[in-house]
Amino acid sequence: MIDMNIDFKKMDGLVPAIVQDAISGxxxxxxxxxxxxxxxxKESGMVTFFSRSKNRLWTKGETSGNFMELVSMASDCDDDxxxxxxxxxxxxxxxxxxxxxxxxxxxxxxxxxxxxxxIKDRKNNPTDTSYTASLFAKGINKVAQKVGExxxxxxxxxxxxxxxxxxxxxxxxxxxxxxxxxxxxYELDEVMDVLIDRHxxx
Ligand SMILES: [Zn+2]
Numbered sequence: 001m002i003d004m005n006i007d008f009k010k011m012d013g014l015v016p017a018i019v020q021d022a023i024s025g026x027x028x029x030x031x032x033x034x035x036x037x038x039x040x041x042k043e044s045g046m047v048t049f050f051s052r053s054k055n056r057l058w059t060k061g062e063t064s065g066n067f068m069e070l071v072s073m074a075s076d077c078d079d080d081x082x083x084x085x086x087x088x089x090x091x092x093x094x095x096x097x098x099x100x101x102x103x104x105x106x107x108x109x110x111x112x113x114x115x116x117x118x119i120k121d122r123k124n125n126p127t128d129t130s131y132t133a134s135l136f137a138k139g140i141n142k143v144a145q146k147v148g149e150x151x152x153x154x155x156x157x158x159x160x161x162x163x164x165x166x167x168x169x170x171x172x173x174x175x176x177x178x179x180x181x182x183x184x185x186y187e188l189d190e191v192m193d194v195l196i197d198r199h200x201x202x
Pocket of ligand 1: 029092093094095099100101
């Protein structure tokens with residue numbers, strides 16, 4: 001997904017590029033891009049900057065192997081900065097830190113939003129091969145029933161001591177729960193509002 005209309009002339013050919021982890025949302029690093037760096041990033045799928053110290057194009061990870069895979073690239077409101085979303089293959093900073101701002105980048109819960117977007121898309125643009133679309137087609141009772149079944153399955157696994165099976169059921173329950181919310185036409189944020197509100201009352 002590339003949504004760009006950068007005004008390189010306004011910026012003397014070099015534009016700041018902020019890289020964000022596509023899943024966690026953490027800011028990973030900041031660099032500069034010229035037109036060639038943008039073209040190379042698009043073409044290779046690996047985030048590439050113009051390095052002012054090296055005075056050449058520099059693909060992040062070219063020596064360390066810790067590449068950043070491009071997910072999306074977009075310009076800001078006045079076309080003089082770039083926001084890149086990427087999946088880092090390893091620590092981003094040369095110091096070995098997860099990010100250049102020395103933050104830990106371990107949370108994967110941002111994936112929930114990607115999963116919700118996929119579920120919504122399966123509802124709005126159903127395909128024959130999609131399991132999710134088949135659930136929506138069967139209607140709310142069937143979706144709710146699936147949540148009930150998955151809840152029973154996680155209870156059964158909770159009594160055992162097999163992490164792999166428990167994780168499988170935990171994922172199944174969570175996924176079907178998200179499908180149920182979508183089938184009802186509700187947002188996960190609305191559930192969060194209820195939880196936030198309860199927390200406030202304490
Ligand atoms: Zn760094």
